Amino acid sequence: MTDPCLAHDRADERPLVLVTVGTDYHRFDRLIDWIDDYAGQRPDVRVLVQHGASRAPTVAEGVDFFDGDRLRAEMARAAVVVTHGGPASITEARAARRLPLVVARDPELGEHVDGHQQRFVSRLDGVGLVRNCADAHELAVTVDKALAQPGEFILEGTGHSAQERVALQAGHLIDLLMTPGTGGADRPLPPPVPDGPAQAWPDVTVVVPTRDRPDLLRSTLRSIATQDYPGTVLTLVVYDGTPPDHSLTQLAGDRPVRVLRNSLTSGLAGARNSGILAARTDLVAFCDDDDTWLPHKLRRQVEVMRAEPKTEAVCCGITVAYGETEAPRVLDRTAITFADLLRSRLTELHPSTFLIRRDALVHGCGAVDEEIPGSYGEDYELLLRLARRGPVRNVPDPGVRVLWHRRSHFSGRWQTISTALRWLLTKYPEFRLVPAGYARLSGQIAFAEAAAGRRTAALEWTMAALRHRGGEPRAYLALAVACGLPAETVLNALHKHGRGV
Template identity: 40%
Template sequence: MAAVTVVYLGGFGRSGSTVVERVLGASRGWTNVGELIDLARYVGPSDELCGCGERFSACPLWSRVGELAFGGWDTAVFSRLVSLQRAAARQRNLPALLTVRRRSSALSELQSAYTAIYQAVAEVTGSGVVVDASKGPAFGQALAGAPELDLRMLNVVRDPRAVAWSWTRTVERPHADAGGSGGALEMWRIPAHRSAAQWSALQVEMAAIAAWGRRPSARLRYEDFVQHPARSTLAAARALGVELSATDLAPIDDRGRVVLEPSHGLSGNPSRFSSGVLELRRDDRWSHQMGRRDRAVVTAMTLPLLRAYGYPTHTSHRTPPVISTAPASSTEEHTVTTPAPTPRTTPALVSVVIPTRGRNALLKQTLASIIDQDYDGPIEIVVVHDREEIDPTLTALSRPERQVRSINNTRTGGLCGARNSGLLESRGAYYASCDDDDLWHPSKVRRQVERLESDPDLLAVGAGIRLLMGEQGDVDWPAREPVVSHERLLHNRVKELHSSTLMMPRAAFDVAGLYDEELPFSYGEDYDWLLRATSAGKVGAVEEVLADIRKDVPSWFRDKSLNTATALEYMLDKHPGFRRRRRGHARILGQIAYARAAGGQRARGLRIAGRALRRYPAAPHAWLALAVAGPGVQPQRMLGLARRLGRGLS
């Protein structure tokens, strides 16, 4: 039998995993099973309710699954499954699951048993993908090694203060409410400090699995899901490498309403029993109902991850949101309507972040071009010194409504960490990036803010550029189209989306995430972010030339071609869309081949160039790689030729 694809939702409870599971399970060709880890622990022995409303023993689907997997459910089956979980899939087993290649007999038996369950579910429902919201990282990693399972991990994460507040509330557990089954009638409660500790521990475990688990993994923020359910769901599926199109999803209207049929999910949140029209709305009641002490404790205990995941760290009470009239038993994931934003009456603060190291003279020219913007609103400029001392004299360049600040990169060394440090330190409604050697035209900020405010769906906007080529003269490169699709970005790097042209609303980082600090040498960090952004939403460009990009000064990546190759190989693995597009795949392979050849690995460069040309015989970088790897043409000559044509080699 072919391997069953399982999307395993990991993380901590009360993070919205039930509603994410329900929406995914309603997709064409997908089905959801609830929290399968509880089947043998609680659901079967206590004969709890299935999501369809029937007792587990009376549910036709689960009865048939039991017959196919084990010849039927009985006490012996439940007891054996529980003992196998305890022996091989507890939290303390995770280090061994990540590092030890040899499987114990208990682990092998556990994997075989749950593979039989997943295969039976797929057969009975006719589904190609099974969604399991068991959440436990160790249990998921234990099953991930099963030979006949294709398991991918989706970390569903939510603001830990919202999670902690939810765990202190009394929530009925209707799974065990009829017929005296003996199950719990209320979901248990956890003090805020314990919730914060468990949330942090489980997030560290999910990060370890993402790094060493040898399985595709991705992260989905609950807040992004309820704000943009279709967009964020499709982006998560792409990141996991699972086929899912907009037409496969259950229809979601512009008010976030989705129609869900009853499912056969087990255990978990009481929303499992909801069907019909479900309105996905963010629940921020914690922001005004959570005690100040609990809020401060949870914020302090989870601070590093709050920042890493892009959550605000300010802990003051907020204005209460408007509460809907949903029944009191409803789950928090869809019971709140937040107030409409107040129309802006003054120009928004724009934050510009400039990473720098060792280019003080060029940096001051860049700062002057930003300070001289004709934008009516305030601009703060955050200079992030990466692995060098802060230059305190830069603040003297400030003037009214043009503040210059200098900070150190407090995160991973390199461009990604520096950009994230500046982003998290900045305060603006809009974020703009700029390199420390490029120049902005006076109208850049004004024109891009106008574009973003005229089209609130945009996650980012670039602009036309002027390439300063030194002796070869300047080359203007206006933006070719107002909206840049994900498909085009896979096919072409798109020069007008250069790191020195990009401006984003701050909320864009809630959707696409921060810059990837695991990207080797931070090469192509803006391209990687844009690929994620265009997967999740809309990216555009202002046609006119608004920035000068220096090609007449040395790049940090000059003479470091092997670093470039390593980063491109990482990106090729991270974004499976390249492999499905012949020309885009060949372009990246050709760039890797050229970088390997230019770095002295000529034989390896030749092999990769051959792969690129088999994918697309007209791939230009592959031919350049052959010239460097074969006849031994100097890479500097190739770079000079490209620049005379107004192009680069990346």
């Protein structure tokens, strides 16, 4: 079927002015008004606006969102490209060899969270990477000039200079760090969906990594089998070590279970990836072999995925079970950003709560990273990559019972934990720009080093944590352990309240 806009392109020989406001959830109606006024004065020019969350134009043509390929094609076709001050939009325009005309969002008008776009655009304008347009008249005059003198607005070559790469990378980072988490009031979850026919609900594959814990695995499989989800649920049990008893596959009733060996790197990361590669469904969920799902968990998450085709990952709250105590851990937010995850691990977003579009793992941000030492923190690192692409959605209710116990595969593996956390700091230098996040990881490393008996390293990382955040509690816990307090005593006290280091 022919795209009507593309068919229009072939019939319309007027020069194209493309305007894009990006995907930010803040409205940018001011730019829409300016460009509508321009379109009304210049019927000899075709004006196409990607308006996102803003109001649709009334004079110019309007499209809410473009996919990446369509956006690049329109930019290459356009005589002039106008963007908001987002680094991604500016980068795309320059990659299409168009000098972007940029209108920065103004936080005082509710168009963004702060003034970083204004500062960023001013710097780029100062070195000739964009044309900054501060008002409607300046924008109209600059568009007219670009149409009359295209040689000044078509860039030579396709590569970026070193100066341009540094400026645009800094802009991308600032945009990521300054985008706040959105509360439930800003982005309400979709309402529950009536049952309808089972075929209306997408098939889901649940990947369950396991290693020599058949009794716990039985409880996990029963909890998956008893989900109130109307659609098909397929479970892949991926094992390291001794193959599990295949009679476990009978526990799932009419929900099929398949057992396969981890064919990739030994450990959690390789096991999860073996399951992802073997899955043939659009949606993939994780559940560890010592956790159990509450009956409504999967249904409520899939409701979000059905209502929001662009959402790639959905999590939910947990209840932490430790000994005789149980403690709920639930975030009251429904959207989590990259910046949120740099500031805090948000342990409520446990891997056993993950529901992810398989395409995002295979063709998007990539699967679980198997280079992480010992696979420690592989779930957190995957969340960081997913959140870089778009907010991770969260159902603010407990959906998983997470068991903390001495049979955890990371219990007492302090050197592995320290090495993995240092690897994470190296892979994500952004932590150095977020004092709370850097202090948290440094404090965790200090605690692990102290528990491993490496007192000098523990003190070095303790000081690093305190330099970034004077009140970092993990640093003081690490000092206590370095001075002789048993690490197990600290952990037992924290676990009884559903907390960890």
